[in-house]
Amino acid sequence: MERIYLDTSVFGGYFEPEFEFWTKLLFDKIVKGQIKLLYSQMTEIELVGSPQHIKDLIKKIPDKQIEFLPITDETNFLADRYLKENIVGKTNRPDCLHIAIATLNNADILASWNFKHIVNVSRIRGYNGVNYKLGHKVLEIRTPREILEV
Secondary structure (H helix, E strand, O other): EEEEEEEEHHHHHHOOOOHHHHHHHHHHHOOOOOOOEEEEEEOOOOOHOOHHHHHHHHHHHHHEEEEEEOOOOOHHHHHHHHHHHOOOHHHHHHHHHHHHHHHHOOOOEEOOOOOOOOOOHHHHHHHHHHHOOOHHHHHOEEEEHHHHHO
């Protein structure tokens, strides 16, 4: 079963007309047990300020389909390394934490609707360049649409 890390943008995308079709399809596959959701402490932190209907999405997913991933010293180190390499600016540390958590927990794919700082060819190459230098696997970073399109 594929283990897919969802960043916070995917939760918000569930209710956005532009992204809802593919996001709801992805959540449906998770609920049905076809995909394991990697849900991180970083996503949980970012969802705190979200509207209740977005926060409640996680409650729709059976516990057995969720793998919770904490922020660790190692993820902090890797996120800081992305910043040191100027892949994104310092204000985008939360995005770096998403990438680091997914990388260090061997996610099959990181799904995001964040085109500026995550699902962006130059950023993906930057994150994976650091991952490669440090001996980590290359992380697949895609939109839910790219994951689900046949």
